[in-house]
Amino acid sequence: MVQSFLDQTELLRTMDRQMGAAGLVDQMNGHLTAMEDALTFAILPGTRRPIAAALAGASTLAAWQALDAGAVERAWRRYELAKKAAQDAESPLYLAHAMGEQAYVLVDASRPLLAVELIRDAQRTQAERQSPRLRAWLAAAEAELCAAAGPTMEADARAALERAEALLPDDADTRDPDMLSIFLNAGHLTRWRGNVLAKLGDATAMAELYAYLDSADPSFVRATSGLHCDLTQAHLARGELDDARTHLQKARLLANRTGSVRYRRRVELLTGQL
Template identity: 45%
Template sequence: MHGNAFDPIHIPAWVWDRAETRDILKNRDVAGLFNIAVKYAGASQVRISTATGIAQGRISQHIRGLRQVTDLEVFERIATGLGLPDHARMLFGLAPLDTASPTGNHGDEHQEQADELRTQLEAAATVDTTMVMILNTDTNNLRLLDRRLGSAAIADKMRAQMAQIERAHRHAVRPGIRAQLARILAETASLAGWQAINTGALNDAWNHYENAKAAARGADEPAILAYVSAEQAYVLMDLGQPAQATELLQYIHTTHRDRIPARLRTWLAAAEAEAAAILGDEATCRHALAQAAALLPDGPGDPDMPYLSIDAHHLARWRGNCLVRFGDPGTVEDLRSALAGMDGTYNRAESALRCDLGHALLALGEPQAAQGHIQRAQQLATMTGSSRQRKRIDELVRAVKLALN
């Protein structure tokens, strides 16, 4: 019987002692665990969803092997929702709930846990400054690939990179190495968050940014903390909450302004302008854009902040994105200037820019000129898997058709 969707899931105690179940736990095989709940507790996907707080559609994806769990908080929810006893929790890589007697009569499992921890600590102890540099380079390369190809093309590489850094950071003992790993973890989780925003997975994005913020605090990196906190504001914008996004961005700027570089302050001001534009607050938007222009340093970028792309051309693109909402006649020239200055590696950003340019040309009554940009935007959005852009492109395509008929 499936039972009520809100009934607790009770899996018989003997199931956790089966060799097959122990292997599932050791491998953190979420699909295997959900299948155990179905087989031995008669739990439906809806019931598992209610117990774990994971959307039913994602439960189905996990069971079919289409989605992987990487966040510790999600593993914890699964363990709690399925009622894992302490020895099963430990095999699953989680702390026992009964710390006074974590293993009961399961001495073998306790020893296995101790052996596994010892192995993880020994592996983490081999991470030195050279290894940190390699991991940092790998994240930078993933960032470059993401700009060109989008998240879908590098999804497996991103999961592997996140898992490797998280594992090394969790078991690193030396403070210096641990702080360096925390910095890389913050940057990588932030990249994962931006990828999730562009695919429309806003809950995943929010969780990635929470992980990124925690890592940035552990690294004692005010600039990275400010950046990942501000990127999280885009989740609020896409949720239709630009007022909260604006409030968050203003708070971050006020709190961190004396401890972060001018280029990052430029980026924060531009992000605030975008949130204000979505709100329809033209005065605040223009003030923030003027502030961003005044703060922008010379040069293309800062090697200490590879995650940050903001120069005169990027700012022109941002200005056009904001002011197109207010019918500013100078928007087309801003956007054409930005397009001319792009280096050809920012395919997803170019898709957004061409959307803005198409929008601006439509507003000027030039649908034929707009059509070419919108078609190119559509090609780039498809290539990079940006569902965020495709929604807007669909609206512009309909607007062009109406204008041409």
């Protein structure tokens, strides 16, 4: 049963990144309800833990989908469910990851400094039991959240990026077997670094972003919308308006294709700067 839950989550995750979350709400809700019911009637700890771990992974996915759809309160509640499930599973990895992603809800709710505090708390949550890839992901997330908090945290953002690079395992893997919710390799970190540098107005962001664009996984359709938003921002910082408009149009098309409210909002903000 647990493997069936994991397989269903993986299918929903694949559909989400390729087509967006808008058409998956009912499926995701039914999937979570089935796992919550299974956990409710599981008796022995050895039975409850794997179900709870599966629920934690699915709940973070559901929360990220809700955030992408602009449903901030629903996203928050899904992250609370994920954290509770991670505690039931006795999994510091899923707990730290849920806390880290929940920080993005605070950014969307205009509380960036509180978001930075939460992502730092996540990194301190049983840090000795966190995998290197998860620690690298949390450090990169801190860098992005510091950049979003404004120019006063630029040094913190750059320091967190350096930590992420140092922590990322030097291998060809993208995911940890015990942490399937995270996709992170050297290529993904290049895109993330470009995102942070673009937010900081750093001209070197351009090289990082184009390097990733040339080798990007085409299945990450929604994420590519964010990449074009970053390139728009980077070109704007250099006053290259024609290039900025080109990437903004691509970002808009992909955001509309996946139904991403979050990226549509960013596109509109960037449109106002052209």
